Amino acid sequence: MRHLDVATGILGGLLLFFAVQGYDVIPVIFFIAMISAFIFLNKSRFGGKSFAALAKKETSGKLIHFDDIGGQEVAKNELREALEFIKDAERLNQLGIRPLKGILLNGPPGTGKTLLAKAAAQFTDSAFVAASGSEFVEMYVGVGAQRIRQLFGQAKQQARQAKKTSAVIFIDEIEVLGGKRGQANSNLEYDQTLNELLVQMDGLSGSDDVRILLVAATNRVDILDPALLRPGRFDRQVRVDLPDKIGRLRILELHTRNKPLAADVRLEGIAADTFGFSGAHLESVTNEAAIMALRDNLAEITSSHFKNAIEKVLMGEKLDRIPSTAEKQRIAIHEAGHALLSELTMPGSVASINVASRSIALGYVRQTQADDIYLYTLDYIKGKIAVALAGAIAEELHFGNRSSGAGSDFKAAVDYSKQIIFGGMSSLGIISPDDIPQELLHTTMTEMLKEIETQVRNTLLEHKQFLADITQLLLRDECITGNEFRQLLGQERPFDQEFDLQTAL
Numbered sequence: 001m002r003h004l005d006v007a008t009g010i011l012g013g014l015l016l017f018f019a020v021q022g023y024d025v026i027p028v029i030f031f032i033a034m035i036s037a038f039i040f041l042n043k044s045r046f047g048g049k050s051f052a053a054l055a056k057k058e059t060s061g062k063l064i065h066f067d068d069i070g071g072q073e074v075a076k077n078e079l080r081e082a083l084e085f086i087k088d089a090e091r092l093n094q095l096g097i098r099p100l101k102g103i104l105l106n107g108p109p110g111t112g113k114t115l116l117a118k119a120a121a122q123f124t125d126s127a128f129v130a131a132s133g134s135e136f137v138e139m140y141v142g143v144g145a146q147r148i149r150q151l152f153g154q155a156k157q158q159a160r161q162a163k164k165t166s167a168v169i170f171i172d173e174i175e176v177l178g179g180k181r182g183q184a185n186s187n188l189e190y191d192q193t194l195n196e197l198l199v200q201m202d203g204l205s206g207s208d209d210v211r212i213l214l215v216a217a218t219n220r221v222d223i224l225d226p227a228l229l230r231p232g233r234f235d236r237q238v239r240v241d242l243p244d245k246i247g248r249l250r251i252l253e254l255h256t257r258n259k260p261l262a263a264d265v266r267l268e269g270i271a272a273d274t275f276g277f278s279g280a281h282l283e284s285v286t287n288e289a290a291i292m293a294l295r296d297n298l299a300e301i302t303s304s305h306f307k308n309a310i311e312k313v314l315m316g317e318k319l320d321r322i323p324s325t326a327e328k329q330r331i332a333i334h335e336a337g338h339a340l341l342s343e344l345t346m347p348g349s350v351a352s353i354n355v356a357s358r359s360i361a362l363g364y365v366r367q368t369q370a371d372d373i374y375l376y377t378l379d380y381i382k383g384k385i386a387v388a389l390a391g392a393i394a395e396e397l398h399f400g401n402r403s404s405g406a407g408s409d410f411k412a413a414v415d416y417s418k419q420i421i422f423g424g425m426s427s428l429g430i431i432s433p434d435d436i437p438q439e440l441l442h443t444t445m446t447e448m449l450k451e452i453e454t455q456v457r458n459t460l461l462e463h464k465q466f467l468a469d470i471t472q473l474l475l476r477d478e479c480i481t482g483n484e485f486r487q488l489l490g491q492e493r494p495f496d497q498e499f500d501l502q503t504a505l
């Protein structure tokens with residue numbers, strides 16, 4: 001950039017000099033402007049670098065084997081089975097089997113879809129080229145299509161250079177370029193890019209010198225153009241879900257292989273504690289825990305580092321922002337209310353209660369569960385509503401009013417109540433969500449929420465002393481672990497005095 005500035009300065013100076021000498025410099029200025037416009041347009045069309053260079057960058061990673069991917073056993077097996085076809089091309093030809101052209105990995109972010117694609121390349125001894133759907137999206141008609149052609153060309157070239165007979169092309173976020181055509185959000189450029197991808201896929205043949213397998217990832221199969229999903233294109237769909245408890249344990253084991261762990265670290269406990277975490281979250285937990293050990297100048301990572309790392313990954317970094325004392329009291333009583341109802345409705349469910357402000361929340365209760373749950377009963381969902389409402393009701397009992405801090409709790413409670421109604425578990429019985437009158441939905445929902453609200457209020461009143469004790473502890477320590485909380489609940493003092501928050505503090 002510096003050189004460019006200097007050159008522009010010298011050129012400007014020369015032009016000025018010749019203009020003062022009486023020369024006509026206008027044609028030269030015009031010529032320079034044309035050249036600059038041409039360079040600028042080309043740079044912006046191709047992002048300043050060739051697409052081949054972009055794709056190549058992605059390939060330079062270490063080899064990934066299926067064993068380096070924790071959990072995802074179903075996905076790995078399905079993928080491996082599909083890849084066996086590619087490995088044995090000879091037999092495929094003999095039996096006249098149409099080669100598999102595309103595999104679609106479908107699942108939430110960070111669950112290992114890219115890793116699976118890389119492992120697929122390693123398993124089949126193929127070259128690997130990766131790109132993201134958004135790299136094909138341009139304002140200029142034809143650019144995306146050209147990039148698709150370049151990507152396929154690049155894959156073939158790389159395979160030939162590495163003396164391989166196959167290549168895996170991985171396209172992440174395929175929904176960006178493969179959305180349904182002819183919709184309001186689609187346009188000529190999008191449609192052309194997708195058409196080109198379809199053309200390239202149709203052109204793939206088992207007799208090519210380099211056989212290409214396209215692996216694409218998305219978490220929005222519903223918006224993909226049906227042409228992509230029809231047989232002969234992405235005819236294998238592999239579901240890549242969030243890992244279950246055993247999967248989480250395997251992922252934690254993989255990412256702590258190279259890390260010294262203290263004797264008090266139990267990976268099984270951490271796996272149980274991290275329901276809903278993706279592989280990427282878990283990798284981040286192990287990394288953050290190691291960074292915390294480094295900051296503490298320790299040679300080993302302890303369980304308390306893991307505990308703090310889970311909170312950080314889930315809720316963000318602790319903030320220096322300190323709420324006023326009155327706000328802190330409110331936050332503490334609010335969280336104590338959530339935690340109490342959580343423990344009473346689902347014993348063992350509180351993992352920690354926190355009132356240290358983090359980037360996502362001022363305070364929060366982290367919940368856990370002994371086993372992963374896939375089916376929700378009516379009692380379970382009602383329990384969830386009770387936990388959601390308990391924060392605001394605890395505030396109301398002790399301050400005489402609620403605050404805006406409960407907005408997201410109420411939204412969750414409303415969502416849960418809709419889940420009950422639409423699931424045919426309410427007094428309305430089985431209903432059609434599309435045909436139920438809004439007013440009836442509203443009345444049923446508010447009645448249900450009111451009934452649970454009353455129950456929660458009574459429960460919190462019964463445990464006023466306990467709430468006061470917990471609030472006091474939270475204001476002192478900022479965080480209480482689930483075990484400490486359960487211990488205190490087991491030794492709960494009977495309610496013997498009028499709750500006085502000021503005394504409690």
Ligand code: ATP
Nearest residue numbers: 068069070109110111112113114115251279280283
């Ligand atoms: P996205 O859809 O956001 O691109 P993805 O599903 O492709 O995500 P990856 O890029 O494969 O996810 O995973 C991101 C990182 O998370 C990996 O580099 C790895 O460290 C970790 N990870 C994710 N899933 C697993 C897993 N099953 N086993 C081991 N590590 C995993």
